[in-house]
Amino acid sequence: MRPHRIGRTRRALAVLALTMAAAGGTVAVTGPAFAGGGVDLQSYGCDLQAPGTWVVLRSYNAYGWRCFNGIYDQFISVNDACRAEYGNGSSSYYLDYWNPYSWRCH
Numbered sequence: 001m002r003p004h005r006i007g008r009t010r011r012a013l014a015v016l017a018l019t020m021a022a023a024g025g026t027v028a029v030t031g032p033a034f035a036g037g038g039v040d041l042q043s044y045g046c047d048l049q050a051p052g053t054w055v056v057l058r059s060y061n062a063y064g065w066r067c068f069n070g071i072y073d074q075f076i077s078v079n080d081a082c083r084a085e086y087g088n089g090s091s092s093y094y095l096d097y098w099n100p101y102s103w104r105c106h
Contacts, residue, residue: 037104039092041065044081050074062094062103078103 039045046053046067053067053074066073078092082105095102 037086037106039078039081039085039103039105041076041078041081041103044084045076045078046074048084049077049080057100060098060100062097062100064100081105 042055045065046055050067050069053069055076056066056068056073058064058066058073065076065078067076068074082090082092086105090105092103092105095104
């Protein structure tokens with residue numbers, strides 16, 4: 001039971017950190033989508049592409065996001081997340097390779 005509680009705590013902290021980063025002027029990768037084309041990697045990445053996982057940041061760059069199931073990581077297709085959130089004509093791009101919070105959809 002304890003590992004499950006730790007997972008929920010980590011997820012809550014990750015959402016809090018991303019929300020705080022968004023308030024500082026960066027694009028959030030979890031939480032609600034922003035008018036500027038932000039992408040929700042939890043809902044449209046992990047929940048759709050790897051159900052039962054949660055989004056984690058493994059390396060501090062644009063490609064550092066993974067879906068984690070408690071045992072191993074799974075790749076997130078940010079393009080697929082953009083299409084799911086904004087429609088089939090959408091695609092992903094990042095503003096800065098060294099900023100994992102700079103993903104956007106257009």
